[in-house]
Amino acid sequence: MATIAVENYLKHVLLLSAGSDDLVSMGALASAVAVVPGTATTMVKALADEGLVEHQPRHGVRLTPEGRRLALNVLRKHRLVETFLVNVLKMDWAKVHAEAEQLEHAISDEVLDRLDALLGHPQTDPHGDPIPSRQGKLSSQVYATLATCVTDRGVRIVRITEQSPEFLQFAEQNGLQPGTTVRVTDRNVPAGLVTLKKSGGRALALSIVAAGKILVEPAR
Amino acid sequence: MATIAVENYLKHVLLLSAGSDDLVSMGALASAVAVVPGTATTMVKALADEGLVEHQPRHGVRLTPEGRRLALNVLRKHRLVETFLVNVLKMDWAKVHAEAEQLEHAISDEVLDRLDALLGHPQTDPHGDPIPSRQGKLSSQVYATLATCVTDRGVRIVRITEQSPEFLQFAEQNGLQPGTTVRVTDRNVPAGLVTLKKSGGRALALSIVAAGKILVEPAR
DNA sequence: GGCCTTATTTTGATTAGTCAAAATAAATCT
DNA sequence: AGATTTATTTTGACTAATCAAAATAAGGCC
Structure with missing residues (x-):
C-alpha cells in the first residue's frame, strides 16, 4: 500500500x-x-x-496510468471528505482543506463509497471542484448542483440532468428552469433537505436527491 | 504533536x-x-x-497524567468513529474496528466534537464500551442506550436518565419502563430516528435524543 | 559562443520506527 | 541454592523520508 x-x-x-x-x-x-x-x-x-x-x-x-489511478482516488477522498465536513458537519469552509488533507490518507474505499452515497453522489465539492468518479473519471467542466453549491450566494440554474417528465414538470411548476437565479438558504444533509429562495422571493424546499439533479453556476 | x-x-x-x-x-x-x-x-x-x-x-x-490525557483522547476518537461508522454509515460491525484504527489518528478535535454532537453525545459505542468524555472521564460501568446499543437484539431497559415529568410520562405511556425488553429494529441517525419493537409486538419510533436517555443492557 | 542565472541532482547526515539476535536479569522449579 | 526457563533490554543494522549544501546541467543573454 x-x-x-x-x-x-x-x-x-x-x-x-x-x-x-x-x-x-x-x-x-x-x-x-x-x-x-x-x-x-x-x-x-x-x-x-x-x-x-x-x-x-x-x-x-x-x-503513469497506474499513478494517475492512485492519485485520482486520493483526490476523490479529499473532495468527498471536504463535502462531508461542510455539508454534514457544518464546518467552516476555510478549515476543511487542512482536515481533509489528513483524512484523505486514512479513509478506506468502503467508507468512501458509503460517504459518497450519504452525500448523494455529488459531482463537485462545495467549491465547485469536480470529484473524480469511482472509476477514475474526472470531468474538467462540471457544474455544482443545488446539493453541493455554496450557500447564501446567487447561483444560476444551468441544466436539469434528470430527464423524466415527472421531474421536469415538478421543476417547471416550481420555477426551476435553466436561467433562473436562486439562492440556497439552508442545507440539512442529515434530514436530506435543501431550502432555497428564488430572486422573486418565494422559499422552496426540496430533497437532496432532487437538488443534486439541478446543475448551477455562480450568478456572476 | x-x-x-x-x-x-x-x-x-x-x-x-x-x-x-x-x-x-x-x-x-x-x-x-x-x-x-x-x-x-x-x-x-x-x-x-x-x-x-x-x-x-x-x-x-x-x-503519566499527561500520557493518560492523550490516550483517552485517542480512545475517544476511536470509539466515536466506530459509532459513526455503524450508526450513520451502516457499516458491518466486524469491519469498523480496523477502519477506526486508521481514522483515530487523522481526525481533529474539532471534527470529533461535531461528530459527537451529530451522534447525540453517546456514552458508549455499539459494543457497550464506554466513550471517554471530552474532559477525559471514562466511566467503567456505563450502559448503552437505545441510541447506541446493538440493533436486532433484545435489550432490557435499565434506567431513564431524564427525570422531567413530561419525559417520564411519555416513556410510561409507551411502555418504556425499566425491566421491559425491547429490540431496536432500525436506527436512522441522519433522520434522527430510532425504531423499536417491544416483545409484546407494537412498533414505536422515537428521536435519537430521547433514545439516548434510556439506558439498556443486553437481555441475557 | 561563452558567461551567468536558475533549476535540478548528488552527497552526506539526521530522525522515527522497526527487526534480529545476543546479552542480561528475574522468576520458577526441583 | 543452583539450574533452567522466561521476560526484558541492548546492540547493530535497516527503511522511509527528510534537510543542507555542494555539484551539475540547461537556458537565456549579451
Missing part, C-alpha cells in the same frame, strides 16, 4: 498537471508538497522505480 | 491497564501494538523521556 507521502506526491503531480499531460517541474512539485527540491528528486526517482510516474531527469515528471 | 506510533502505544497502555494503575508488562504491550519486544522497550524509553509514561525497567510501564 502507498504511504501517506507517496499519496501526497501523486496527488500534487495530478493537481499541477491540470488536465494536460505536460511534465510537472520538480520545483513546482517540491513546493507543493513543501519539501526542498532535493527531497522531491529522491522521491520521484523512487516513484519511477515503482512505475507510478515517468521521470525525465532535468525536465520533470508525469503520472 | 504525537505521531501515529506514539498514539498507538499510549492507547494500548491505557487499554491494557484496564482501569487500575498497575504496571503493564512490556511483552503484553509489544504484542498489543504488534512489534517485537525490543521495539517496545525502545519506544517506551522515548515516551518516558517525553514524560508520557513512567517506565520501571524490567517491570513495566504506566501512563
Whole structure:
C-alpha cells in the first residue's frame, strides 16, 4: 500500500498537471508538497522505480496510468471528505482543506463509497471542484448542483440532468428552469433537505436527491 | 504533536491497564501494538523521556497524567468513529474496528466534537464500551442506550436518565419502563430516528435524543 | 559562443520506527 | 541454592523520508 507521502506526491503531480499531460517541474512539485527540491528528486526517482510516474531527469515528471489511478482516488477522498465536513458537519469552509488533507490518507474505499452515497453522489465539492468518479473519471467542466453549491450566494440554474417528465414538470411548476437565479438558504444533509429562495422571493424546499439533479453556476 | 506510533502505544497502555494503575508488562504491550519486544522497550524509553509514561525497567510501564490525557483522547476518537461508522454509515460491525484504527489518528478535535454532537453525545459505542468524555472521564460501568446499543437484539431497559415529568410520562405511556425488553429494529441517525419493537409486538419510533436517555443492557 | 542565472541532482547526515539476535536479569522449579 | 526457563533490554543494522549544501546541467543573454 502507498504511504501517506507517496499519496501526497501523486496527488500534487495530478493537481499541477491540470488536465494536460505536460511534465510537472520538480520545483513546482517540491513546493507543493513543501519539501526542498532535493527531497522531491529522491522521491520521484523512487516513484519511477515503482512505475507510478515517468521521470525525465532535468525536465520533470508525469503520472503513469497506474499513478494517475492512485492519485485520482486520493483526490476523490479529499473532495468527498471536504463535502462531508461542510455539508454534514457544518464546518467552516476555510478549515476543511487542512482536515481533509489528513483524512484523505486514512479513509478506506468502503467508507468512501458509503460517504459518497450519504452525500448523494455529488459531482463537485462545495467549491465547485469536480470529484473524480469511482472509476477514475474526472470531468474538467462540471457544474455544482443545488446539493453541493455554496450557500447564501446567487447561483444560476444551468441544466436539469434528470430527464423524466415527472421531474421536469415538478421543476417547471416550481420555477426551476435553466436561467433562473436562486439562492440556497439552508442545507440539512442529515434530514436530506435543501431550502432555497428564488430572486422573486418565494422559499422552496426540496430533497437532496432532487437538488443534486439541478446543475448551477455562480450568478456572476 | 504525537505521531501515529506514539498514539498507538499510549492507547494500548491505557487499554491494557484496564482501569487500575498497575504496571503493564512490556511483552503484553509489544504484542498489543504488534512489534517485537525490543521495539517496545525502545519506544517506551522515548515516551518516558517525553514524560508520557513512567517506565520501571524490567517491570513495566504506566501512563503519566499527561500520557493518560492523550490516550483517552485517542480512545475517544476511536470509539466515536466506530459509532459513526455503524450508526450513520451502516457499516458491518466486524469491519469498523480496523477502519477506526486508521481514522483515530487523522481526525481533529474539532471534527470529533461535531461528530459527537451529530451522534447525540453517546456514552458508549455499539459494543457497550464506554466513550471517554471530552474532559477525559471514562466511566467503567456505563450502559448503552437505545441510541447506541446493538440493533436486532433484545435489550432490557435499565434506567431513564431524564427525570422531567413530561419525559417520564411519555416513556410510561409507551411502555418504556425499566425491566421491559425491547429490540431496536432500525436506527436512522441522519433522520434522527430510532425504531423499536417491544416483545409484546407494537412498533414505536422515537428521536435519537430521547433514545439516548434510556439506558439498556443486553437481555441475557 | 561563452558567461551567468536558475533549476535540478548528488552527497552526506539526521530522525522515527522497526527487526534480529545476543546479552542480561528475574522468576520458577526441583 | 543452583539450574533452567522466561521476560526484558541492548546492540547493530535497516527503511522511509527528510534537510543542507555542494555539484551539475540547461537556458537565456549579451
